Every structure is written in structure tokens, then in C-alpha cells.
Amino acid sequence: MSEIVVQAFITLDGVTQAPGGRDEDNEDGFAHGGWQDRYHPDEDNAFVGEWESKAEALLLGRKTYDIFSGAWGVWDENADGLMGELTRRYNRIPKYVASNTLTELAWKNSHLLGPDVPAAVAKLREQPGGEIRVWGSSQLIKTLAAHDLIDEYRLVVYPLVLGSGKKLFSEGFALTRLALVDSHALPSGILVNIYRRRTAG
Known part of the structure; x- marks a missing residue:
């Protein structure tokens, strides 16, 4: 059986919108794109590389798919370090995309x-395999949570309040009942928290 694992860079007020770039996602006039850049990237790279070595597939909403395909889908595979890796x-693992508008990928x-x-995600989850990774895709995550299809959340929590932007856990x-299975602080004050779904009882 595979596992659906949500990973997110998130602020103290729950915002996950456009952490990586100024123009990554300006929807609703969001003016804080690239907020993650204020912190030392090497801290993130160490554990993100380890996490992604376990990803056997990506599960993405349409907007996140567009962002990823326009970046990872065209970047140089021979680049040094984590970017190339x-x-x-x-590029090699399967990407599964939730979209009502796209007809080809x-x-x-x-x-x-x-x-x-x-139903499609439940079927994927039943197949043998490892981790099916979800990045971004807040609307997709909300849908998956409503059907109890998420096994784990890995949240990288930044000591930052933005006051606006798309939130992971929106209205x-x-x-959702979760158990904290791991937590550690990085020198910058970033917290890395891992939560697993709680079984009944």
C-alpha cells in the first residue's frame, strides 16, 4: 500500500502560498511571494533531499502542476546539488494531476x-509502492482530507506571520485528528513537524 504524504512550507498563520518565488503565485493580489528566501536555504535542503528520495510519485493540483512543470520539467537535470537531483x-517518477480544465499534459x-x-487517489493509494508526494495544491489537499486519504503531513513552519495568502487548513x-511523531527546531527558528493520521481509539 502506498502513502499520501503532504509536505508544506508554512508560516505561523498557516499561509503556504508562493514560498519559493516572487511571481510563483500572485492570485488574489498576494504580495509576499518568495517569503521563504529570507531564510538560509541549506537548512531546508538537508531534510527536503532526504524526504524526496522516498517520493515514488507526485500528486498535484492544476496550479501546482503548472508551476512544477514550468520549473522542474524544464530545468537542467545535470545541475549541481539538490536542484539537479x-x-x-x-522527471522520472509519475505525476498524477487533478484538473477539471486540462485535457493533456x-x-x-x-x-x-x-x-x-x-476515487482515483484511493485506487493509487491501494497500490504497492512508497510515498506519493503532495506539494502545494491546497484545494486538492482539502478534497483528500475530506475523504480521509492523507497519511502524513510534513510541515516546515517558519517564524513568520504574513496576514494574507492561501492557507493549508482553510475554512x-x-x-482531522493527527499525532505528532517528530519535531525539531533548526538554528533559524524554523520548526520541522511531522504528523501522522490517528487511528480510531
Whole structure:
């Protein structure tokens, strides 16, 4: 059985929108794009590289797919360090995309989930394999949570309050009971928290 693992860079007020670049996602007039850049990237790179070595597939909403395919999908696989490593990995593993508007996907090894996203994801989750990774994709995550399809959340929490932006746990998010299984602080004050779904009892 595979596991659905959500990973997110998140502020103290729950914002996950556009951490990596000024123009990554300006929807709703968001003016804080690239907020992650204020912190030392080497701290993130160490554990993100380890996490992504376990990813056997990507599960993405349409907007995140567009961002990823326009970056990892075209970047140089021979680049040094983590960028090259992730570019090679993301190009090779399957990408599953939730979209009501896309009819074809240009990034190699990409597949549309179809109209019944929860059923398609449940079927993927039942297959043998490792971690199916979700980055970004806040609306998709909300849908998956409503159907109890998320096994783990890995949240990299930045000591920053933005006051606006898309939130991971937005209004109307499904009741979710989690257990904190690991937590550690980085020198910059960033917290890395890992939560697992709690079973009944």
C-alpha cells in the first residue's frame, strides 16, 4: 500500500502560498511571494533531499502542476546539488494531476486523474509502492482530507506571520485528528513537524 504524504512550507498563520518565488503565485493580489528566501536555504535542503528520495510519485493540483512543470520539467537535470537531483527524480517518477480544465499534459510521465479525484487517489493509494508526494495544491489537499486519504503531513513552519495568502487548513477543512511523531527546531527558528493520521481509539 502506498502513502499520501503532504509536505508544506508554512508560516505561523498557516499561509503556504508562493514560498519559493516572487511571481510563483500572485492570485488574489498576494504580495509576499518568495517569503521563504529570507531564510538560509541549506537548512531546508538537508531534510527536503532526504524526504524526496522516498517520493515514488507526485500528486498535484492544476496550479501546482503548472508551476512544477514550468520549473522542474524544464530545468537542467545535470545541475549541481539538490536542484539537479530533484529535477532528475521528478522527471522520472509519475505525476498524477487533478484538473477539471486540462485535457493533456506536456510534462513526461504525467497523468490526469479524471473526474472522480477521491476515487482515483484511493485506487493509487491501494497500490504497492512508497510515498506519493503532495506539494502545494491546497484545494486538492482539502478534497483528500475530506475523504480521509492523507497519511502524513510534513510541515516546515517558519517564524513568520504574513496576514494574507492561501492557507493549508482553510475554512471548511475536514475535522482531522493527527499525532505528532517528530519535531525539531533548526538554528533559524524554523520548526520541522511531522504528523501522522490517528487511528480510531
